[in-house]
Amino acid sequence: MSKGRSKRVSLKDIANKLGVSTALVSYVLNGQEKEKRVGAEIVIKIRQALEEMNYVPNHIARSLRNGKTQTIGLIVTDIANPFFSSMARCIEDEAGKKGYTVIIGSSDENCNKSRRLVDTMLNRQVDGFIIVPADGCYDYATLIVNEGFPLVMVDRYIPELSTNYVVLDNFGASYDAVNYLISRGYKKIGMVAYKTNLIHMKERIRGYTEAVKNAGLGKRIWEIRYDHQKDDIKKMTQQFQDKNNVKNVDALFFATNTLTMAGLYRVNELKLQVPEEVAVIGFDGNEAFDFYSAPLTYVKQPGNEMGKEAIRILVEQIEGSGKISHISLAHQLILRNSC
Amino acid sequence: MSKGRSKRVSLKDIANKLGVSTALVSYVLNGQEKEKRVGAEIVIKIRQALEEMNYVPNHIARSLRNGKTQTIGLIVTDIANPFFSSMARCIEDEAGKKGYTVIIGSSDENCNKSRRLVDTMLNRQVDGFIIVPADGCYDYATLIVNEGFPLVMVDRYIPELSTNYVVLDNFGASYDAVNYLISRGYKKIGMVAYKTNLIHMKERIRGYTEAVKNAGLGKRIWEIRYDHQKDDIKKMTQQFQDKNNVKNVDALFFATNTLTMAGLYRVNELKLQVPEEVAVIGFDGNEAFDFYSAPLTYVKQPGNEMGKEAIRILVEQIEGSGKISHISLAHQLILRNSC
DNA sequence: CTGAAAGCGCTTACAG
DNA sequence: CTGAAAGCGCTTACAG
Incomplete structure (x- = not known):
């Protein structure tokens, strides 16, 4: 068991080993061997090498190149509030299935905090936002939309802002x-x-x-x-x-x-x-x-469904489809003994 | 209000505008103007331009270059469990203050899920981990430590693994x-x-x-x-x-x-x-x-303190100090009417 | 069908 | 004190 971080294999390592260009390896890696008409036997060789050498793409490099980070920013009122923590749980699980990672922040219904969280997330170049907007400070939400970032509001929405939302009826x-x-x-x-x-x-x-x-x-x-x-x-x-x-x-x-x-x-x-x-x-x-x-x-409230819908809509927007969704979900009245 | 993502200013933009090299801008940006002996008046000019042009460093590019992402991976049993969600809240707040972002995952005490979460986080190149280890599957924790990544275990620890932990007594x-x-x-x-x-x-x-x-x-x-x-x-x-x-x-x-x-x-x-x-x-x-x-x-349990200590120790490890901490915190018995 | 090369936006040794 | 340049690891037009 040797300590110390071992260097990861890069595309170049694979290319060098096989004596081909990195372009080919990249094409195969991204399933573009058909469009790019890569030779059949070379595809096989590349696949093998990828497997054998245990290649894992460098996410950061890819992000820098593509401008996509496969990351979503989630801002709730307070992650310690059970309504939001179970929604967050659901959003994380669904996002994970779709290949996205989530970063979460709590605004405490506070404008400055919200603003700061959005800045951090923008700085981290998230691909889109799911936000529970706080009262009276919509500048950042407007900014997000105007800059062209996908945004889904949950739990509440801002009527003046034309973007997606998922709320309770x-x-x-x-x-x-x-x-x-x-x-x-x-x-x-x-x-x-x-x-x-x-x-x-x-x-x-x-x-x-x-x-x-x-x-x-x-x-x-x-x-x-x-x-x-x-x-x-x-x-x-x-x-x-x-x-x-x-x-x-x-x-x-x-x-x-x-x-x-x-x-x-x-x-x-x-x-x-x-x-x-x-x-x-x-x-x-x-x-x-x-x-x-x-x-x-x-x-x-159907908190989980709210989360699921939000992430579904957001990913749709990130990956293409432009149309805006407004979803309002039905509640359930749970009858017991307090009235 | 024009739609569409506006291109961010880069170091190069600043350098070009001022007719200096990117190196100088970078030095000033990182507060190395002293060590690198950058000329006094040029420092001022650069500072001004940075301000005026509203420069925000590209986090991704920096990460690719430095191999540091200022990101921490947090794996708990279930973020919907209030004990963990309030600890997570605390960890996020503290991490934010220190310039770190947190990504969270829930393992459900399940080995496969834990493993997958660690893989994702490793792939995202987090700088360190805070983990609530699940039972019987310590290979990934061992891997993390052997690869040289800082790790702090919370709530519980793995006696066989020599690394940091913060737990209740x-x-x-x-x-x-x-x-x-x-x-x-x-x-x-x-x-x-x-x-x-x-x-x-x-x-x-x-x-x-x-x-x-x-x-x-x-x-x-x-x-x-x-x-x-x-x-x-x-x-x-x-x-x-x-x-x-x-x-x-x-x-x-x-x-x-x-x-x-x-x-x-x-x-x-x-x-x-x-x-x-x-x-x-x-x-x-x-x-x-x-x-x-x-x-x-x-x-x-002092959940918040646990979170705070964990992040403190982790950041210490990430940023230098090598020594391992074992912390066990005191409980409080809250007396009421059930016995 | 394939390779050489540019470029994403930084940081940092190196030369002068 | 400053600039030119390499390089982090990818993707992707471009030339052949």
């Missing part, structure tokens, strides 16, 4: 969840959302609004600030508990995974019984939901 | 957890572990064994097969509930995150009360633990 999911609460007899239904201009949140709010309006019920919405989550959630719980407050509720619909968790922690602190004192519908499956005192009814 | 953590159960008066303490030769599991089992032995209690261990988890957990619950079985228990200590979850699902199905009918200590923090009917007492 957010309106439908929210509408359905709230209607379910209505069908269960709840009259004072509140929604806990994020304060943001992002379309997915607007859509979820629209679904809620439409549903309560159709049922002739009052609207009770809290828009939590992403970076003052704790304070705003606290204020929210004070209001919804107060029988005299217009925002007093008998049921709560949470608009995301994180909000659901934050809300439940608070509900637990206050020792409120779910669903007796307040009914709950959550967003995104999550093991914690299963173990909640009343296993949570929730809106299940 | 698994013996200590387990010993402590079981002693806590003993101090709470439990007499029939069972441990649920994985069937594997991996050192971290052996150490956790050893901690348990030592603790029950010292207390004069009987040993009750289940070794669950990773790929028959459900069946084995089911069998386990049948045995531990049976008062006539030698493996009947009043308390259970789970050796991992996943095992804890799988065990609790089953305990819930059987409608067993925790801690009244069976006390529980889990492993790794997890939001689900917080929401369990009895918030779980658990062994908290």
Whole structure:
């Protein structure tokens, strides 16, 4: 077992050994022996040598020459968030099958971080991007598109920017969840959302609004600030508990995974019984939901499918087909005991 | 807004514009103007041009020339597992600060997948590896080390392989957890572990064994097969509930995150009360633990610190210092209501 | 059908 | 102090 990095065999090594030019070896390597009309017996010899000498193409050299790196940049809100980590897992697996490698970054919904991540990835010359765009900072996404890089947005999209996206049918999911609460007899239904201009949140709010309006019920919405989550959630719980407050509720619909968790922690602190004192519908499956005192009814997003579609579309774009895809996927309402 | 990828400025563009050689530009770019004794006023001119023309070095070209890619390969068991996803998050952030990019893969404790991931990463010419080694397939780890690539193993290590690692003090953590159960008066303490030769599991089992032995209690261990988890957990619950079985228990200590979850699902199905009918200590923090009917007492691993240490050591190795580090971190026992 | 050669964009010994 | 040039390992027009 000798230590030290052994030098890899290059195309030239193969060519020299066989006394042919590197061009021929390259053609065979890339399956162009037909188009380039390489002699039949020489093809065989080259294949053998490639095999015997254990040749592995130098990816970097190829990238420099081709301007393609077979690498994809993925920017999510936070890879430690289970919704995104399982989506990432799925994207990596699918990308791998197609010969692509993924580099991941977490933006924390922050413009500067997003920008920096895009710069790094651009610098690394990724072939395309899958991005969960953060609120209010679309310059980098626009840049990506204007520079001609393939981009697929997931989870949310930027309406002004004409490019691909794969999202949940957010309106439908929210509408359905709230209607379910209505069908269960709840009259004072509140929604806990994020304060943001992002379309997915607007859509979820629209679904809620439409549903309560159709049922002739009052609207009770809290828009939590992403970076003052704790304070705003606290204020929210004070209001919804107060029988005299217009925002007093008998049921709560949470608009995301994180909000659901934050809300439940608070509900637990206050020792409120779910669903007796307040009914709950959550967003995104999550093991914690299963173990909640009343296993949570929730809106299940098809995270894996979202990832799969995103990578499929992106690779299509990278490798040719120009047409833009807008995909919106259906949710599933998982019924359990929290309402 | 013109579409289409605009050509990036190259070193040569700068050199041509200024009428100097690329060598000088390169020296200035890399802060070698002193060593290479570049003329003072030309340095200024070059700096200006670099700035003005918005020069960004071509990473690929640099990598081809240097044989360094500023990229790190990270292989975990499953990036969708919260323990690994938060560690990965931390590794990415730290790596970014040091100018490195990370590519991640999930091995699923599977040798073939691990092997394939290492091949891909080797092919991508990563500068070093952080790996959670899978059981029984150490050839690729040995290969990495023998080829002279820096490697840091995390979570577990391979005793036969002389290289860096960062792990939990698994013996200590387990010993402590079981002693806590003993101090709470439990007499029939069972441990649920994985069937594997991996050192971290052996150490956790050893901690348990030592603790029950010292207390004069009987040993009750289940070794669950990773790929028959459900069946084995089911069998386990049948045995531990049976008062006539030698493996009947009043308390259970789970050796991992996943095992804890799988065990609790089953305990819930059987409608067993925790801690009244069976006390529980889990492993790794997890939001689900917080929401369990009895918030779980658990062994908290310093996952973030593990990630930070791993990347620190790896970068040290990549950039020079040769000495091997073995780090074992302390756990924290988080006391709550499950025992 | 095949080879010699240019070039992707850098870095770095070498000569002056 | 500076420039010309080689070379990292590929791919691909071009000439024959």
